[in-house]
Amino acid sequence: MAPMGIRLSPLGVAVFCLLGLGLLYHLYSGVLSSRLAAFRQRKTVDLRDLLALSMEAAVQGGWEVKRIRMEDTLEEKSKGKTKEGALEKLTLGDLNSHRKMYYLIRNTYPYIQVNSEEHDNSDGEATVWTRNIPDEVLSKIPEGKVVPAESVTVWIDPLDATQEYTENLRKYVTTMVCVAVNGEPVVGVIHKPFTGFTAWAMVGGGANVAPRDSYNANAPKVIVSRSHAGKVKGFIQQAYGNNTEIIPAGGAGYKVLALLDASDEEYEKADMYIHVTYIKKWDICAGNAILKALGGHMTTLKGEEIDYSGSEKNPGGVLATVSIDHDAVVKKLPAWDENKN
Ligand SMILES: Nc1ncnc2c1ncn2[C@@H]1O[C@H](COP(=O)(O)O)[C@@H](OP(=O)(O)O)[C@H]1O
Ligand SMILES: [Mg+2]
Ligand SMILES: [Mg+2]
Numbered sequence: 001m002a003p004m005g006i007r008l009s010p011l012g013v014a015v016f017c018l019l020g021l022g023l024l025y026h027l028y029s030g031v032l033s034s035r036l037a038a039f040r041q042r043k044t045v046d047l048r049d050l051l052a053l054s055m056e057a058a059v060q061g062g063w064e065v066k067r068i069r070m071e072d073t074l075e076e077k078s079k080g081k082t083k084e085g086a087l088e089k090l091t092l093g094d095l096n097s098h099r100k101m102y103y104l105i106r107n108t109y110p111y112i113q114v115n116s117e118e119h120d121n122s123d124g125e126a127t128v129w130t131r132n133i134p135d136e137v138l139s140k141i142p143e144g145k146v147v148p149a150e151s152v153t154v155w156i157d158p159l160d161a162t163q164e165y166t167e168n169l170r171k172y173v174t175t176m177v178c179v180a181v182n183g184e185p186v187v188g189v190i191h192k193p194f195t196g197f198t199a200w201a202m203v204g205g206g207a208n209v210a211p212r213d214s215y216n217a218n219a220p221k222v223i224v225s226r227s228h229a230g231k232v233k234g235f236i237q238q239a240y241g242n243n244t245e246i247i248p249a250g251g252a253g254y255k256v257l258a259l260l261d262a263s264d265e266e267y268e269k270a271d272m273y274i275h276v277t278y279i280k281k282w283d284i285c286a287g288n289a290i291l292k293a294l295g296g297h298m299t300t301l302k303g304e305e306i307d308y309s310g311s312e313k314n315p316g317g318v319l320a321t322v323s324i325d326h327d328a329v330v331k332k333l334p335a336w337d338e339n340k341n
């Protein structure tokens with residue numbers, strides 16, 4: 001006797017399965033194909049190319065900075081006040097340099113995030129990168145390094161030390177570009193328009209600057225801001241004593257170079273750089289990348305790494321060192337409170 005139940009015909013099962021597969025295909029084919037297309041279109045960018053482009057941008061911006069200073073056509077304005085009440089100056093040097101630097105990078109890589117200190121309402125500039133990689137870069141970094149374009153944030157400071165630029169203190173003035181990948185600073189360029197020197201570095205790649213042979217970690221010379229100092233002097237003296245040598249200087253780019261052997265012109269030589277007031281990521285990212293490439297550190301005053309994605313704000317101050325025990329310095333500094341500096 002045949003067992004009770006439904007008898008399945010093999011043909012029926014096959015037709016049922018095919019219908020099921022057809023339904024699944026119909027439901028998911030759109031999703032799958034769009035995912036596949038997005039995957040195929042996912043853009044990448046070579047960090048060595050971005051380094052060379054950043055150098056070119058910093059140099060081209062620097063020409064404008066120099067020209068406007070030479071012609072004495074600064075058209076100095078105020079953008080408002082800093083959190084601490086200092087005037088934030090803006091000149092034609094900042095604006096013209098921004099246009100050159102920003103559009104050169106945007107036109108070459110329209111799909112990467114570029115954050116400049118300055119903004120403009122013009123139609124832009126029709127410049128594109130020549131794709132020339134300087135020989136000094138090729139010889140120190142023989143291989144490129146490709147990363148997803150969406151992981152990249154570029155920070156531009158078209159003119160660092162605007163205050164000193166208006167006072168004609170030319171040695172402090174730089175133009176800077178930084179490339180961060182997933183928030184980590186990996187490419188840094190600091191260019192000096194009035195000497196033509198460009199400091200560059202790529203983390204895990206190479207650099208044209210180096211740490212000096214020795215640093216004094218016990219009785220350090222500390223370089224600080226001359227126009228946004230806040231209570232930095234007392235902060236340093238609490239850690240290292242009232243006789244500590246403090247060097248006031250303009251520009252965040254300049255102050256990082258003062259920690260290095262930069263073989264440009266006579267630099268003030270400092271053992272560490274400390275900043276206690278509010279500062280923005282375009283001011284510090286390039287220096288951070290260069291120090292990191294040389295085994296040094298730039299952190300907040302609590303010793304935290306700075307994330308170079310998202311907002312431009314860095315409220316935690318800056319401590320920069322190279323070839324000395326950074327954590328030991330953090331421990332020696334007074335407890336940091338951003339509202340008291
Ligand atoms: N408290 C603050 N608020 C806003 N920007 C600050 C700041 N302190 C320093 N900066 C910026 O950081 C750079 C270096 O400052 P300093 O010379 O005082 O060390 C300058 O950049 P810019 O000249 O590009 O604006 C300056 O404006
Ligand atoms: Mg400014
Ligand atoms: Mg700046």
Ligand SMILES: [Mg+2]
Pocket residue numbers: 094117157158159160161162
């Ligand atoms: Mg600036």
